[in-house]
Amino acid sequence: MSYTIKINGQRRVVDVDADTPLLWAVRDVLGMPGTKFGCGMGLCGACTVHLDGAAVRSCITPVESADGQSVTTIEAVGSTHVGRAVQKAWLQLDVVQCGYCQSGQIMSATALLSSNPRPTEEDIRTGMAGNICRCGTYVRIQQAVEQAAK
Numbered sequence: 001m002s003y004t005i006k007i008n009g010q011r012r013v014v015d016v017d018a019d020t021p022l023l024w025a026v027r028d029v030l031g032m033p034g035t036k037f038g039c040g041m042g043l044c045g046a047c048t049v050h051l052d053g054a055a056v057r058s059c060i061t062p063v064e065s066a067d068g069q070s071v072t073t074i075e076a077v078g079s080t081h082v083g084r085a086v087q088k089a090w091l092q093l094d095v096v097q098c099g100y101c102q103s104g105q106i107m108s109a110t111a112l113l114s115s116n117p118r119p120t121e122e123d124i125r126t127g128m129a130g131n132i133c134r135c136g137t138y139v140r141i142q143q144a145v146e147q148a149a150k
């Protein structure tokens with residue numbers, strides 16, 4: 001089946017089975033490897049992308065549900081004001097350790113601040129709770145989201 005996805009501002013056609021996870025269309029068909037595979041079960045957040053502005057787990061999102069919609073990945077998140085602020089804060093606070101989960105963390109943080117520009121500490125904890133970091137960078141992630149919100 002063919003599906004048309006507006007990915008990072010460009011209309012692209014992907015020809016895959018309807019139940020193919022969006023993650024594989026993004027990485028293997030569209031050639032954007034910044035979105036990572038972690039658990040494959042919607043539990044870790046490494047694969048987070050924006051589907052029409054909302055954070056979704058691309059490993060459990062069938063590509064057919066993205067047909068005709070806009071998808072933003074880590075490769076283009078910096079093209080928005082909020083995404084740029086998040087990336088800047090991430091760099092300033094040196095958040096990253098191994099880095100594997102961080103594209104998902106940044107996508108979730110950007111979605112959080114886009115819908116809630118002045119989150120409380122608790123809002124951030126709750127909003128970022130679905131993104132797991134094996135290195136335990138949670139304190140710096142919390143600080144970076146707070147800084148990006150300023």
Ligand code: FES
Pocket residue numbers: 036037038039040041042043044045046047048057058059060
């Ligand atoms: Fe999608 Fe873990 S790889 S949530």
